[in-house]
Amino acid sequence: MRKIWTAGLGLALLGTLASAAVVGSAGQAAAAAEDPASAVVQTDQGAVRGTVGPEVRSFKGIPYATAERFAKPRPAEGWSGVRDATERGTTCAQLPGYPIGEPSTAEDCLNLNVTTPVGGGEDLPVVFWIHGGSMMVGYGDLYGPDRLAAEGAVVVSVNYRLGPTAFLAHPDLEESGSLALDDQREALRWVRDNIAEFGGDPGRVTLMGESGGGFAVCGHLASPASDGLYRQAVIQSAPCSTPGNASRTREEAEADSEQVIKDLGCLDAEDVAACLREVPIDQLLEKYGTDREPRPVSGTPELPLPVDEALRTGRFNRVPVLIGVNHDEENGMVIGAELATGEPMADADYEAAIRRDDSYGDDADAVLRRYPLGDSAGATLARVRTDSVWAVPTLDTARALSRHTSTRMYEFAEQDTPWYRDLPEPSFPAAAQHMAELPYMFDMALFEDLTPEQAALGARMNRAWVRFAASGDPNGGGEAAWPRLRDDRGRSGWYVQSLSSGDWRRADFAKDHGYRFWSRLSD
Template sequence: MKNTIASAGLGLALLTACAPAAHAATGDPSRVVTAQGEVRGTVGPKVRSFQGIPYATAARFAAPRPGPSWKGVRDATEPGNVCAQPAGYPIGKPSTDEDCLNLNVTTPVNGRSKLPVIVWIHGGSMMFGMGDLYGADRLAADGAIVVSLNYRLGVAGFLTHPSLRESGGLALDDQRAAMRWVRRNIAAFGGDPGNVTIMGESGGGFSVCGHLASPASAGLFQRAIVQSAPCGTPGSASRTRARAQAESDEVIGKVGCADAFDVADCLREVPMSTLLKAYGTEREPRPISGTPALPLPVDEALRRGRFNRVPVLYGVNHDEENGMILGLELATGKPMRAEEYEPAIRQAYGDRARAVLRRYPLRGGSAGKQLAKVRTDSNWSVPTLDTARAMSRHTSVRMFEFAEQRTPWFAGYPKPSFPAAAQHMSELPYLFDLDLFTKLTPRQAALAGRLTRTWVRFAATGDPGNGGGRAVWPRLRDDRGQAGWYVHSLTSGPWKRAGFVKDHGYRFWSGASRN
């Protein structure tokens, strides 16, 4: 694996060395000359913004190819097309566009060079989303070049069939093409192509883990930030070919291509709107393992140390499942009833349900909140620590828990029946300008500043520091037992060691006492 990774990195370096160089245009800070041509963006008081730059092009169900060149100056003041996706969540936008492989670059206005680069991979279950939703001004103003991107999602990114030889993991292929664009062009914007951090949350976090496990991504990044993605859970970040094929066969049958003489040609002729409808909205697709780009399942690669060993900042939110339960409340129009709690536990945990009910009894209060606690501990917190432990045996890992309790709620939505607290996505309005959430209060804005400075410092050095507090943030060290399982608690108060193992029932869920 080491030789494969090294060879991939060497090949990429040679390709980059042979590519035409990008360079900054002189005089006008709104203009930059890339290897494809000149772009004109916008310049504000603190940052410059360049949007909708095509980084690659791709035919349907085919791997991405280098992006187009142009003559003259290309307007880069508006976002590009959103990749094809169904209606569903406010983090996305309904689209049937397939010409969508574009990215956005946000830079400080200070004119410095060799700045650390953060490549942001948006979440959305790899089914929804777009890069321009996440305003990167605050991260950039703190001293980083931030690149966000659109990549193929859902049916366009993951439908697979033997006749579609390049299919099954096109989302990661697209992201990799964007990283190659960054290596080739980012110096023209003031960034250091040799100091790139890939960063993602939820589906984007699972994507980051995919690149950690991929020899094809070796050398394209030097650090990684993973938020709310327990990648060590089997099947969470990749699929077996058999499972992916079974899911795809169902869709191919629905659109009438299963018995076609040439299945690939048939699928290329089906309207994207028809494919989206057949694929539905309830899936969480993942790339196929057992390929040259992803030889091992991601969880196995991380466990065995067969991954790109870069410093990792890895974290989870204290109350991840609050958002899922509250989302169901919004959909049904009513909170979960007390009598629904026990059946929900029995359905989810089967033979272990009695033990779960003993440890998490419902003694008054909110049934939904208690169910969210159970699901957060079992599905998010414990698997995240297990993943961090596995990676820490091979590389530098610093783990955090975002635990702020007074967080912004979704703008325009009814008040929830219990506090959302540190729900899934709740850290994002502290890192990005996001219209999805209510405006930050002064206290929340202060925490936002600490977080962005910490993330930028990690991108620059591989060490997040301590967020301006007194407590040291050491590496997680699995070789030192539970004493070495250090998790930094990030709140608006002092940053300190979280009581993570006890707080989330780690021994109960993982059997850590027997390790």
């Protein structure tokens, strides 16, 4: 199967669209922190002052670590007085051009946000959100967590190093190659040590990520170094059991980096590491480019096995997992290509697109028979790619997990979803495309405003996610029963909950996405 493009819609469709002040006193902070509705909270580094609204308290841009180029993160230094935490923190270095990201040349960018429900009390479940963007672009503040937090959870979102600053690999760069996971792990340690002061329970932390962030969650599942820092995991749109999707070998990482290092003039330097550390950050970003899918390096103490192997063999941190996929993942990618050319995909181009895709190879005739051209060439191509690249591998991932730990699977199937603000209408419905579930869960200016019906679905989903964060079980709230996926019973045990504005029910997932067809092709 072809390699997954994990930023999905973020990089294919959206690519078509064009620190803190220190005030006050520590004594004042200590007194105010006793009030659970206070805007001031004491952390290990010092006190922070956030904002208090009708439903949530918000603390932004809190430094959890410091970062030097190509080195592992170190805990942030402390400060005196009360640090202002009302403004967003620095975005990690990334190229411009993608609205799911933000152009930046900052390398000392390791900060996080904490959002808590007002009057929520103590020992609340904690959701640790890892943003998507192919581990190339993105930032935590894009995802407004107020609605999720208001359902009864403390939500933490984190900025972590991306692209070349996290993944450039060379024998002389002994600590580089997986720095995104290292940063996230350091942020989890900060949560362990500080989240109780915000009303959170450090023993009930749920990792949650989408797309590139979902693959990061899988990396932490497979990492002994992350064991004990979380109790549940939510994986959204990230089929991690496909080889190469969630990790790569040191050899693969160094091969991917070699040309970049050569283009920077450092490959033949006497001290390659010193040369790379002196390269201006804008040049490093430019030479690395955007046409990559970097992943953490396996074969290390932090990640001994490739992620797919760890999940298949059960050698991962066995915590309850909620995993899912969107019904129409690839719609946005195909629509993005159409918007880039300015016209819908021609019917005559459908067969050619299947035949030139190396992942189908000699099976192209079988694929074309199984998926004949429909009313729209673009929609038909999107369905093929959704099934082969996303749906089938996600069920495989869920099945692998379910053999060793409590696993529940969902499919976000809502068809009337908000479109992107200020983009032309697509030639066919975007439906449950990649990222389509996110505006239901977070406040995101990227999308059109939710209708009341859409907002109601978002509230139902957030309540289920918070129930899972609290107990490892999303059941309750008057919704239909959501059984675990049990692979030992064959297809009858492959329960996938369909999430839409109607009654939640069991999806006919295997049949709908041609699971048997694609499984035979891959054998």
